[in-house]
Amino acid sequence: MFFQPYKGERPLPHDPFKAIVAPRPIGWISVLDGQGRVNLSPYSFFNAISTKPPLIMFSSEGMKDAISFVAESGEFVCNLATWDLRHEMNLTSAPLPRGESEFGFAGLETAPSQLVKAPRVKRSPAALECKLADIVTLKSHDGQPVDRYMAIGEVIGIYIDDDYITKDGLFDIVKARTIARCGYADYAEVASVFSITRPPGG
Numbered sequence: 001m002f003f004q005p006y007k008g009e010r011p012l013p014h015d016p017f018k019a020i021v022a023p024r025p026i027g028w029i030s031v032l033d034g035q036g037r038v039n040l041s042p043y044s045f046f047n048a049i050s051t052k053p054p055l056i057m058f059s060s061e062g063m064k065d066a067i068s069f070v071a072e073s074g075e076f077v078c079n080l081a082t083w084d085l086r087h088e089m090n091l092t093s094a095p096l097p098r099g100e101s102e103f104g105f106a107g108l109e110t111a112p113s114q115l116v117k118a119p120r121v122k123r124s125p126a127a128l129e130c131k132l133a134d135i136v137t138l139k140s141h142d143g144q145p146v147d148r149y150m151a152i153g154e155v156i157g158i159y160i161d162d163d164y165i166t167k168d169g170l171f172d173i174v175k176a177r178t179i180a181r182c183g184y185a186d187y188a189e190v191a192s193v194f195s196i197t198r199p200p201g202g
Contacts, residue, residue, distance in 0.1 A: 006141070018044070019183020026081040026181055027058040028089055030110075032118045033099070034072035038110075039065040040092045040102040040121070042081060044181035045150075054155040056128060059138070059148060065098055067135065067149045074132045075116040076153055079124040083177035083189050115157040125164040125176045129157035 003009040005017070018024075027046030031039050043066070045059035056078060060067045070076050081089045091106035103110055103119075110119035113129050120127040130153030138148040164172045178190045 014184060016183065018181070019186070022182040022186075023180030023188040024182075026089065026179065027056065028079040028081045028092070028121065028124070029058055029066045029070075029076050030079060030103075030118050030120060031066055031069040031076040032073050033065075033069040035099075036117075037069075037099040038101050038103060038119065039069050040079075040106070040108070041066050042089050042093055046078075049152070055133060055152055056130065056155060057150050057152045059150040062147050063149060067151055070132055070151050070153075071135055073117065075118060076130050076132070076151070077113055077116060077118045077120045078128040078130060078153075079121040080126040080176060081179050082125065083179055085121070085123060086179055086187065089179075113157070114159070120159060125161040126171065127159040128153075128155045129159070130154060131156050 001011065003011050024044045025046055027043040029039075029041055029043060033039070041064070043058040043060065045061075047057060049055050049057050058066070058078070066076070088106040088108050092102040094102070094105065096102060096105060103121075109122040111122035113120050113127070116129045116131070120129075133152045133154050136150045136152065137145050138150060139145050160171060164176050166172050173190050174193060176190075180188045180190070182188055
């Protein structure tokens with residue numbers, strides 16, 4: 001099978017794009033707007049894009065609250081989504097009225113961040129505090145702007161629950177049971193890891 005999505009071809013009953021580009025880490029973004037109202041929402045179009053400086057991005061399909069709040073405040077927090085928080089994470093994807101707290105809706109407690117005003121999810125084992133570097137309006141291959149927006153943030157502070165740091169000083173992703181987004185209504189859980197040594201210079 002081969003088809004061309006940009007021509008509107010849809011030979012399958014459900015779009016396989018997100019199932020093929022999977023698993024995708026979840027950026028569980030907490031942010032305040034200029035009036036101090038909080039938003040918490042999960043984004044599976046999310047990833048790290050640089051180490052020096054440490055940069056992460058999340059991309060929104062439409063000008064949703066997270067993007068507009070980030071544009072107003074210039075900062076946000078990315079909270080780690082885990083197996084134990086999977087139901088709460090899912091609840092925060094509900095389309096609540098602007099300014100209504102997803103923390104309260106999902107029964108989540110906040111915890112203060114150290115360097116930004118936006119709170120973090122108290123029960124999450126790790127969080128990245130970010131200052132906004134840029135918001136990019138995405139374009140199609142023919143240069144046309146689309147209603148999709150990518151926020152890029154520089155990580156200026158990292159919170160880790162000490163219970164998730166191994167005796168070797170590593171973050172224990174298996175203990176955290178980090179989850180990731182797959183296609184359709186599917187998710188994946190990190191239950192095991194394996195190591196491969198890169199070739200010299202790799």
